[in-house]
Amino acid sequence: MHISTKCSVAIHCLIFIYEYGDKKKVTSDILALSAGSNPVTIRNIISSLRKDGIISVKFGTGGTTLACPLNEITVYRICKAIEPDFVSKLFGIHPLPSPLCPVGKNIRNVLDCSYQKIGNDLSDSLKNITLEDVISDYHYIQRKDD
Amino acid sequence: MHISTKCSVAIHCLIFIYEYGDKKKVTSDILALSAGSNPVTIRNIISSLRKDGIISVKFGTGGTTLACPLNEITVYRICKAIEPDFVSKLFGIHPLPSPLCPVGKNIRNVLDCSYQKIGNDLSDSLKNITLEDVISDYHYIQRKDD
DNA sequence: GACCCTGTAATTTTTAAATTTACATCATTA
DNA sequence: TAATGATGTAAATTTAAAAATTACAGGGTC
Numbered sequence: 001m002h003i004s005t006k007c008s009v010a011i012h013c014l015i016f017i018y019e020y021g022d023k024k025k026v027t028s029d030i031l032a033l034s035a036g037s038n039p040v041t042i043r044n045i046i047s048s049l050r051k052d053g054i055i056s057v058k059f060g061t062g063g064t065t066l067a068c069p070l071n072e073i074t075v076y077r078i079c080k081a082i083e084p085d086f087v088s089k090l091f092g093i094h095p096l097p098s099p100l101c102p103v104g105k106n107i108r109n110v111l112d113c114s115y116q117k118i119g120n121d122l123s124d125s126l127k128n129i130t131l132e133d134v135i136s137d138y139h140y141i142q143r144k145d146d
Numbered sequence: 147m148h149i150s151t152k153c154s155v156a157i158h159c160l161i162f163i164y165e166y167g168d169k170k171k172v173t174s175d176i177l178a179l180s181a182g183s184n185p186v187t188i189r190n191i192i193s194s195l196r197k198d199g200i201i202s203v204k205f206g207t208g209g210t211t212l213a214c215p216l217n218e219i220t221v222y223r224i225c226k227a228i229e230p231d232f233v234s235k236l237f238g239i240h241p242l243p244s245p246l247c248p249v250g251k252n253i254r255n256v257l258d259c260s261y262q263k264i265g266n267d268l269s270d271s272l273k274n275i276t277l278e279d280v281i282s283d284y285h286y287i288q289r290k291d292d
Numbered sequence: 293g294a295c296c297c298t299g300t301a302a303t304t305t306t307t308a309a310a311t312t313t314a315c316a317t318c319a320t321t322a
Numbered sequence: 323t324a325a326t327g328a329t330g331t332a333a334a335t336t337t338a339a340a341a342a343t344t345a346c347a348g349g350g351t352c
Contacts, residue, residue, distance in 0.1 A: 118221070
């Protein structure tokens with residue numbers, strides 16, 4: 001199981017909102033066009049980000065803006081907002097090991113030991129990248145692109 | 147997208163082979179029973195591990211044993227053997243961002259910057275856990291279980 | 293040569309992810 | 323104050339990925 005494309009779409013939306021949120025009314029339709037997705041998927045993602053306080057959405061009239069300094073929005077926070085237990089879902093565990101086998105009976109606990117360490121390391125790594133970094137990459141790449 | 151259950155099944159098999167590989171003939175049928183999977187899935191995993199030199203399999207007559215010291219078998223190596231580009235598949239990227247939008251046009255490269263850092267950190271974390279550690283956890287948990 | 297195993301391709305089934313449809317709710321404005 | 327154009331969500335459908343099954347061609351050993 002992997003972290004789905006939702007994280008990528010979320011980052012896409014956040015860059016877009018940072019770049020255009022103040023000047024134009026950024027709706028789920030516009031974001032869906034830009035990301036090549038569909039408005040409902042976008043609204044679900046946006047909704048999760050809003051509940052976490054990352055962005056604010058004008059209900060009724062529409063439009064989205066950032067609600068938080070760039071350096072407080074880490075990739076970890078984005079993933080967590082979208083899929084609260086994404087860390088524990090990083091590795092899948094086969095669901096029906098034999099309880100009659102010593103290995104089968106204990107495998108889940110054994111794997112949990114290692115997977116928890118890995119999950120902690122991954123979390124640290126994700127906390128280390130902020131939207132500020134991502135947007136700096138974006139500006140650099142965009143300049144090269146011209 | 148997440149790393150599939152194959153890694154967990156592989157570790158399950160490796161513990162089983164370590165524990166019983168010398169005394170008994172460990173076949174794909176036995177491993178499938180223990181893991182609650184099926185023999186073909188097991189054979190595919192076992193086959194990948196064999197090609198990487200982690201285990202050796204007696205063709206024809208059957209039976210599997212470790213071909214490597216425990217501390218040389220890292221979780222990274224196991225994952226890599228099973229799914230060579232698992233690191234780059236950690237995050238999915240939405241496939242059709244709009245090339246007409248500045249964000250859409252550059253999003254893939256922007257995400258690649260961050261995802262590469264994260265992939266490197268994850269790789270380091272996985273390299274840090276060996277089968278020796280896992281089996282030590284297994285013995286500890288098994289003792290508690292009695 | 294019979295038996296039991298592995299290796300692998302091809303198909304089917306299952307499961308998860310993403311999209312679409314539908315509609316209730318809310319703010320603006322004409 | 324009713325029309326408009328947004329969001330928020332639930333439910334159903336579609337699509338794509340993962341896993342299991344079926345099938346069979348090898349290879350050792352008794």
